[in-house]
Amino acid sequence: MNLSLVSLRSYFASLLSVLALLVMVSSCGSDKGKVEGVSMLYGSSSKVWVTDKQTDAAGDKVKQDAAAQDMEISFASNGTYAGTQSGKYTFDQAAKTITLTPEGSTTSNTFNVETLTDSKLTLVGTSGAKLMLKAK
Structure with missing residues (x-):
């Protein structure tokens, strides 16, 4: 049972890492709202x-x-x-x-x-x- 809990935690940590990476990649692709210097x-x-x-x-x-x-x-x-x-x-x-x-x-x-x-x-x-x- 302890092994299952560790596996589940590892799975969720990996999933969160992938989601964070997807958010960063998708936000980098758009310049909308980006107003740089004159x-x-x-x-x-x-x-x-x-x-x-x-x-x-x-x-x-x-x-x-x-x-x-x-x-x-x-x-x-x-x-x-x-x-x-x-x-x-x-x-x-x-x-x-x-x-x-x-x-x-x-x-x-x-x-x-x-x-x-x-x-x-x-x-x-x-x-x-x-x-x-x-x-x-």
């Missing part, structure tokens, strides 16, 4: 981002026309951006937001930054729609 946004001085995909507020994939597929936005280390519009941006890492103010405009747009790594940028609008970008 330098990931612009690289060494400037970085170009291109549209990867887009979802609407319900989370459904949005079919992109040719213009949306070719959309590029470039962020520079001096706080400016360029693309279909140009202007200034501010990045608040603590709040995980980026605010874009088009040139000549007093109105700005603030987006939640869901993911910011060296190769991925996901912006979430106030409606919940998401724009996923990848580094060019």
Whole structure:
């Protein structure tokens, strides 16, 4: 009986080890929620981002026309951006937001930054729609 208890404990210890390993491996695969420093946004001085995909507020994939597929936005280390519009941006890492103010405009747009790594940028609008970008 003592041998069975030891075997059972060993089995559960092994099972827990495997489960812990699975949790670690699955959490490493996703960048969602990972917002690194502002330098990931612009690289060494400037970085170009291109549209990867887009979802609407319900989370459904949005079919992109040719213009949306070719959309590029470039962020520079001096706080400016360029693309279909140009202007200034501010990045608040603590709040995980980026605010874009088009040139000549007093109105700005603030987006939640869901993911910011060296190769991925996901912006979430106030409606919940998401724009996923990848580094060019």
